[in-house]
Amino acid sequence: MKNIxxxxxxxDEHIKNKNYNDAFTLCNNILSINSNNIEAIFKAGYCSYKLKKYDISMMHFVRASLLEKFNINKAIYKYYIGRCYDCFGAYKEALEYFKNAYNLDNSNKYYTLWIGITYAKTAVNDIDYNNSLMYLSMSLGSEDYLVYGYIGFCHFQLGNYNKAITYLDKSVKLKDDDYLSRYYLGNAYFIIQLYDKALEHLSEAVKLKDDDFNNWFSLGLLNKVIDENTLSDECFEKARNIALNNDNIEESLNCFIKLADYQNDEYLNYLYLGICYAKLESYKDAMHYLLKSIDINNKYDNNYLAYHWIGYINYMDSEYEDAVKYLEKSVSLNSYNEENYMTFLWIGDCYFKLGNYKKASINLKKSLELKDDEPDAYKVMSELYLKMGMKDKYRHYRNKYKSLIKNDDTDMNDFYNKWNDYFQDNYYTIENSIFENEVLKQKAFENKIDIKKIYNNALGFCNECNEDIVLDESYYNAKKVDISYFINFLFQDINLNDLYNLYSYSTEKK
Known part of the structure; x- marks a missing residue:
């Protein structure tokens, strides 16, 4: 006991100094002595949570919850299980655990705060937003900038823009470096046409987070409305570059749809829209927008990418003659691009399938000259020489292909074996029920355009306004925005608040 x-x-010292790995290791040492030490289990779960190992964290908190007798501590375990579910994006389960925590300890405002936050994150109608407002109003005194920020957000979605401004302004005064508070505050001013205020806050949002598409897009819309067209184009260009670098193709697609709607004379919007559709294998839509980008941009030296992707689509559709036509056009407009190795590979494969072995060989060799470790080029080349009856060359290219793909193989069994060894070395046996959870199994958002129309169609913000704002009828027919892209990041420091210091482990404290 003395050692424990x-x-x-x-x-405690390691946690105080944020040395969570060392603290976690010590907790495991304690559990090797006494596997039912609740304090060590709790702190191991807490350290795992801070290390973003949420599945491991949940297992510890579930274990602690089964052993704990005191409701105030059980509530903390439930709260952290809810936070882990929240990090997995399992908001339904998260809400259930936050409510469980609140039922065990209704004096803790963190629980009502997170119930309110989760309702706001998952809201699909006004009832959900009003539920969020009810719980958030009970949370003042916990993290007030978060409380005010989410209350403002809910009023924004309900169309209560003046109320949204009141609460978002309070949030900004408490924490002036939160870009999303500024973003919504700027958009609320934008909607009620107080453009100076809108410009102030949207500009500040961009300064605070200059890699966010929505910040630049809203600022571009605002500048377009106030006839600052040069600034508007610059903002849209920033937004386009951010969308272009987004690894999530569906999110990029939605961004380019917005840009194409409100900057419809820019061929790049249609080009990238077409590329997104091509990557999503929606070839009909892709072809439509790629051809539209070529139609808008008559400077053919800039259209090589459009021709490249049109050729690719025809190649995937086995339209080899059309594929060759567009792919060769792309190469002729951009002959110095090192990435042309794939284009030459596709051209070579097209000629091979069309029976023109000479041109197939020429283009495949060009591909290998640009990139000599591309397995598919060797594969097609081997098939070509086999067809031509040149067995020695067939074997040479076939062996090269096999050696390259062997080097690329990943032994997933090795990965799972290492993980299993790591788990067995570091964690005690726990109820199998935690592994049955589906979330854990699957773990692994005309020159001047009318302002109301912009917000109805471009941002799609909430259409019901309960305050005295005079808008035309089309405004009230707007659809609500899909906010899944950025709702998870609403108010930046949301994961910094925790209940570690509220945990009681002595009889006196309990």
């Missing part, structure tokens, strides 16, 4: 108390003191 010493270890627990060291754990």
């Amino acid at each position: 108390n010493k270890y627990l003191q060291e754990v």
Whole structure:
């Protein structure tokens, strides 16, 4: 017991200094001595949470919850299980655990705060937003900038823009470096046509986070409305570059749809829209927008990418003659691009399938000259020589292909074996029920355009306004925005607040 108390003191010191790995290791040492030490289990779960190992964190909190007798501590375990579910994006389960925590301890405002936040994140109608407002109003005194920020957000979605401004302004005064508070505050001013205020806050949002598409897009819309067309184009260009670098193709697609709607004379919007559709294998839509980008941009030296992707689509559709036509056009407009190795590979494969072995060989060799470790080029080349009856060359290219793909193979069994060894070395046995959870199994958002129309169609913000704002009828027919792209990041420091210091582990504290 003496050693355990010493270890627990060291754990506290490590946690105080944010040395969560060392603290976690010490917790495991304690659990090797006494596997039912609730304090060590709790702190191991907390350290796992801070290390973003949410599945491991949940297992510890579930274990602690089964052993704990005191409701105030059980509530904390439920709260952290809810936070883990929240990090997995399992908001339904998260809400259930936050409510469980609140039922066990209705004096803790963190629980009502997170119930309110989760309702706001998952809201699909006005009832959900009003539920969020009810719980958020009970949370003042916990993290007030978050409370005010989410209350403002809910009023924004309900169309209560003046109320939204009131609460978002309070949030900004408490924490002036939160870009999303500024973003919504700027958009609320934008909607009620107080453009100076809108410009102030949207500009500040861009300064605080200059890699966010929505910040630049809203600022571009605002500048377009106030006839600052040069600035508007610059903002749209920033937004386009951010969308272009987004690894999530569906999110990029939605961004380019917005840009194409409100900057419809820019061929790049249609080009990238077409590329997104091509990557999503929606070839009909892709072809439509790629051809539209070529139609808008008559400077053919800039259209090589459009021709490249049109050729690719025809190649995937086995339209080899059309594929060759467009792919060769692309190469002729951009002959110095090192990435042309794939274009030459596709051209070579097209000629091979069309029976023109000479041109197939020429283009495949060009591909290998640009990139000599592309397995598919060797594969097609081997098939070509086999067809031509040149067995020695067939074997040469076939062996090269096999050696390259062997080097690329990943042994997933090795990965799982290492993980299993790591788990067995570091964690005690826990109820199998935690592994049955589906979330854990699957773990692994005309020159001047009318302002109301912009917000109805471009941002799609909430259409019901309960305050005295005079808008035309089309405004009230707007659809609500899909906010899944950025709702998870609403108010930046949301994951910094925790209940570690509220945990009670002595009889006196309990």
